[in-house]
Amino acid sequence: MSLKDVALHAGVSVKTVSNVVNDFPHVTEAMRARVQRSIDELGYRPNLTARHLRKGRTGIVALALPELGNPYFAELAAEIVDAAAAHDYTVLLDHTGGRREREILVSQGFRTRVIDGLILSPIELEAEDLEERAEQVPVVLLGEREYDLPYDHIAIDNVAAAREAVRHLLSLGRRNVAFLGARRGSSRPARLRLLGWRAALDEAGLVADDRLIAATDGWGYADGAAAMAGLLDAGHRPDAVFAYNDLIAIGAMRVLHERGLRIPEDVAVVGFDDVVEGRFSAVTLTSVSPDKAFIARQAVESVLSRLGGARHEARRIHAGHSLVCRESTLGRA
Amino acid sequence: MSLKDVALHAGVSVKTVSNVVNDFPHVTEAMRARVQRSIDELGYRPNLTARHLRKGRTGIVALALPELGNPYFAELAAEIVDAAAAHDYTVLLDHTGGRREREILVSQGFRTRVIDGLILSPIELEAEDLEERAEQVPVVLLGEREYDLPYDHIAIDNVAAAREAVRHLLSLGRRNVAFLGARRGSSRPARLRLLGWRAALDEAGLVADDRLIAATDGWGYADGAAAMAGLLDAGHRPDAVFAYNDLIAIGAMRVLHERGLRIPEDVAVVGFDDVVEGRFSAVTLTSVSPDKAFIARQAVESVLSRLGGARHEARRIHAGHSLVCRESTLGRA
DNA sequence: CCCGGGATTTCCATCGTTATACGCGGTCCG
């Protein structure tokens, strides 16, 4: 069921059928109708693989995220799928687990040439890994990590957002604000949010107490719970917690609840990402809300705009954010 | 940078390079080494698009899920991506929003011929929609909906699972067990879990009270919250809730909490899916836990096994499940 | 009546890879 079959059936040449399929201008109405009838009759559908081979484009962009299980990334993926669909593009999904080796694999194009572009949210990837990229498909980076590389990068202003979050806690009179979610072993991820945390404390004339920075292995509920338990077990009792993300925050809240500490009376909690989970926890979660739809749209547009080989300057695009205040800081209304 | 370039560089024919790349048996060591050196030197990577055109396979399976935002589907997607990777397959992701039109679109192969197979989790799709499928790529169905169609179908025994869940509630002495999450307007989804609910009540000699069945528009937190609020506002005060899924259950718990009802003392709650969220809510959630890894593995293997056009009988594959009891029914340990 | 010229349609090469058929030495056997 190829162009050839249709051509045979309609008694015309292959190219004429192709012209009809592609809406070429110079085709008579009569001819168009005749070919179209054959197409309908045979139920012809173009073979995209062949088309892509010829055109050099596949209509597929890859999206590589650390963890689909994290609702922030799941929500973002959903938005990106929609944004890509608006441009007739499809999304090929991969998750890296935030592991450097997998991130390298993805960035080097292990799906060789079936994708037109890559949207990558790196965690442990280093700049040198990206420099080695032999692939020539355009890349767009998402997320907190910053690289001095000629790739577009889309993220919210993490420092500012973190600072606002901590300011909010300080404005409530809290003085011992813990930070949950610095990556254990590696100083790079979470760096910007930690900077924001420090900045807010500094400008309030407080000393940032490094013992209130709790490292985690990952960024899930369990990590947040473990980090919170670790802090409390070590005898530190912050009166507020700023978490790297909502999952960590919710995990921490669970532990606070178990230990009989009230939220926000004893400990106020702020998360990051504004995932839907935080709106339905027993104590709803105050959180930094990034403009996910904007990020998704920008990511897709940015990667597609580079397709033609357009070599415009690498851009750092800041998405908007806002602090959504809920019960975990304000208490029950 | 194609086979031709490598062939030129190595001074051999294109096919010989191809033979080396594909590990064909009859190539001398010397020749293999020589070609391999050229390959390495030029950094050649095969063009999968062309290979797929020739072979008729793309190495891609599509996965169509209702909502990535639902952690159950996100977790399942992650498992499927991994399971596919184990077979050197990649996953093309789509979400249907559970809307019939999008499900039809997906099932009719709008990604014409770039995919080798489709794993579909339908919500509103009807049997007739699938009968009209002109596409010849194999399909595997996931989830609760049942169709009398020649496609493999992988799901847990929803009736049995629901019955166990409700039995558990009854064993705790509860008598008024509400069901949250019957789809408003359509009787099909949730049918099996409702059957299980009824069966458990029947076998306990209780009368299923239809007023305790709460319909929802979707299956998110907000829907659960709305359904629970609706029941309470209508003056019904069940002493237990069995929810269609965990999100609905958590949304319901949030409302119970707002209304000052204690879980599980006043109202016990059981969910379905065992998503990680339920393990970190203030009151951890008792839930039916489907064997996601098995479902993912089976789905991938099933769809790939049909590739050769093997026309073996359509199978109904039951994945395992278990009831994980937590605080929302047993209370704080 | 024939020709120019624009509008249509056809022909051919091409994208990168793999399958098929064959050529070319050499070896083995009768």
Add this chain to the structure above:
DNA sequence: CGGACCGCGTATAACGATGGAAATCCCGGG
């Protein structure tokens, strides 16, 4: 010593679609 056979490589034709050149058609004008 000649022919069948084997192992290794090469040439060539697909796969299905598209872009550009070439061929054809149709009309009015000279």
